[in-house]
Amino acid sequence: MKKVIIYTVDGCPHCQDVKELLKEKKVKFTEKNISKNPKLAEEMIKKSGQRGAPITIINGKIIVGFNRKKLVETLK
Template sequence: MPAIIRTIIVLTFILLAAICQAETAADGPQSPISPAAPAKHKYPKIVLYSVSWCPHCKQAKEYFTKNNIPFINKDVELDDAAMNDLTRKYKSQGVPVIVIGDDKVILKGFDEQKFLKAIKGLQEK
């Protein structure tokens, strides 16, 4: 009897190890982002005023993320100072509001072409 139990225990450990290895292999190899890696594009500071449930805010976040555009997201429902900036400084009652280059360009709403035009205009200066 003890030999059978020992065999079952060993086989159980082998099976668990195989399952763990399969999950790790399924994740695929990942390389860490090197801070020394050169950026393809240099972007000015971009601040996105948003809320979590807004589809246009989500579209902007996904666009920035997909295109490796660094941005600061300020959720105005969670951040009172951000809400104050949105309503008083930028005179907006809606989101998203995108502030580019330390208040050089203020975009209300998200439109990819308007965003690209604003970035290009700042990069040419």
């Protein structure tokens, strides 16, 4: 089973797109909303080097933004 973490922010349409894709593929994931939690934001930046969400981590592989093709390929 793949370990999937997604960093999200409130009101982010691309974050919603990633979550919907994961649900569609029946993939369990942990959502970390950084909107009101600076420690989670720092964690995301440290792991990914990125400041914007969504950031999806699948078994250690980082995917920035909503890239359907890359997400689907990485989930295989």
